[in-house]
Structure formats: structure tokens, C-alpha cells
Amino acid sequence: DIQMTQSPSSLSASVGDRVTITCRASQGVNIWLAWYQQKPEKAPKSLIYAASTLESGVPSRFSGSGSGTDFTLTISSLQPEDFATYYCQQYDSYPFTFGPGTRVDI
Amino acid sequence: EVRLVESGGGLVTPGGSLRLSCAASGFTFSSYSMTWVRQAPGKGLEWISSISGDSGSVYYADSVKGRFTLSRDNAKSSLFLQMNSLRAEDTAVYYCARGWASSSWYIVLWGQGALLTVSS
Numbered sequence: 001d002i003q004m005t006q007s008p009s010s011l012s013a014s015v016g017d018r019v020t021i022t023c024r025a026s027q028g029v030n031i032w033l034a035w036y037q038q039k040p041e042k043a044p045k046s047l048i049y050a051a052s053t054l055e056s057g058v059p060s061r062f063s064g065s066g067s068g069t070d071f072t073l074t075i076s077s078l079q080p081e082d083f084a085t086y087y088c089q090q091y092d093s094y095p096f097t098f099g100p101g102t103r104v105d106i
Numbered sequence: 107e108v109r110l111v112e113s114g115g116g117l118v119t120p121g122g123s124l125r126l127s128c129a130a131s132g133f134t135f136s137s138y139s140m141t142w143v144r145q146a147p148g149k150g151l152e153w154i155s156s157i158s159g160d161s162g163s164v165y166y167a168d169s170v171k172g173r174f175t176l177s178r179d180n181a182k183s184s185l186f187l188q189m190n191s192l193r194a195e196d197t198a199v200y201y202c203a204r205g206w207a208s209s210s211w212y213i214v215l216w217g218q219g220a221l222l223t224v225s226s
Binding site for chain 2: 087101
């Protein structure tokens with residue numbers, strides 16, 4: 001099975017900050033990596049797929065990069081509505097594992 | 107409106123059974139893979155099962171294999187998760203989710219979730 005790790009597990013930031021979250025797969029997943037945002041008591045929301053493609057409606061301050069085993073999610077200028085937990089998920093091969101999440105708060 | 111609505115959650119005693127349902131609307135259900143993801147209280151997301159649009163491929167996490175059965179009824183735009191031999195560690199919010207295509211496992215759309223509590 002492919003194991004996913006994320007770093008950091010949590011971070012504190014301010015509005016306007018540039019934030020970078022890293023996701024690493026225990027073996028290569030090509031570009032089949034997605035990022036999701038989850039706010040407390042809410043369902044997750046899909047942000048990015050195929051490592052770098054933004055879902056429709058997702059602000060351009062979000063970006064993704066990487067391939068193989070190392071991926072990043074970057075928020076170029078953090079907004080108040082961006083405080084949430086972010087998860088990566090590989091969908092290259094079953095089981096389609098999630099990372100443990102990165103909590104972004106003030 | 108594209109929508110997923112879960113139902114069937116509740117309180118079950120250990121060893122019991124329950125079936126979760128997910129009603130889909132606003133899209134051609136048979137054209138998309140479907141997935142269940144769960145989240146235990148205060149924990150992260152856990153992928154547990156996916157099914158292709160034609161039911162030809164079904165996958166399970168080791169944690170539920172042999173106890174849970176995923177199925178779909180494309181004529182009724184519905185997804186089902188039959189859960190047997192339930193354990194306390196199955197307590198979670200269960201999210202129904204839609205894939206990007208019939209055999210693509212990327213999750214595009216999420217339901218609001220159904221809470222399952224396994225407790226005596």
C-alpha cells in the first residue's frame with residue numbers, strides 16, 4: 001500500500017501569508033494526487049487534481065505542483081476563509097490513501 | 107443541482123449491521139465512480155471503498171474488507187454500503203463521494219455525511 005505523509009501537521013499563519021504544505025508518497029503516484037480542504041463540521045471540498053489542476057471555482061491563489069513522490073500545495077496569499085485542514089490523496093493505485101492532514105490556523 | 111444525500115446512519119450495537127444509502131441527483135449517475143470516505147471523531151479522512159460506474163471494479167480498505175459491501179443501483183441513482191460485524195472503531199461520519207469519471211478515483215463531489223455510532 002502507498003503511505004501518504006504531510007508536513008507540517010499544523011501551522012499558524014496570518015492573512016496575506018504565503019503557505020506551503022508538502023505531501024509525500026511512499027512510492028511514485030505519477031501525477032495522480034489530489035488536494036482537499038475541510039472546514040470544521042463540514043464536508044471536504046475538492047481543490048486540486050492531477051497534482052496541479054484547479055477545480056472549477058477554486059481561487060487562483062491556490063496552486064499545486066509535483067509528480068512522483070513529492071507534492072506541494074501553495075496558498076499565495078492566505079485569506080480568512082482559507083483557515084482549514086488540508087488533505088492530500090493519491091488515486092494512482094488502490095487503496096486510495098489520504099494523508100493525515102495539515103491544519104492551517106491563525 | 108448536482109447533489110449527494112446520505113441516509114441510514116444511526117446508533118448500532120457492536121456486532122450489528124447497518125446499510126448506508128446515498129441518493130444522487132443532477133448528473134448521469136452511471137457515468138461516475140462512487141466512493142465512501144469516513145472520518146472518525148477528531149481524526150482525518152479515511153478512504154474505505156470505491157466502485158466504478160458499471161460496478162465492474164469494487165475496492166475496499168483492509169479495515170472493512172470482508173465486513174462491508176459496496177453496491178450501486180444505476181437505475182435509481184443510488185449507492186449503498188452494507189456494513190456488517192460493526193465495531194466501535196467504525197464510529198465515524200461517512201461521506202458519499204462522486205468521482206471524476208466512471209473509472210477515475212479522484213473525488214470531485216462530496217455529500218454532507220451520515221453519522222454512524224457503534225456503541226453498546
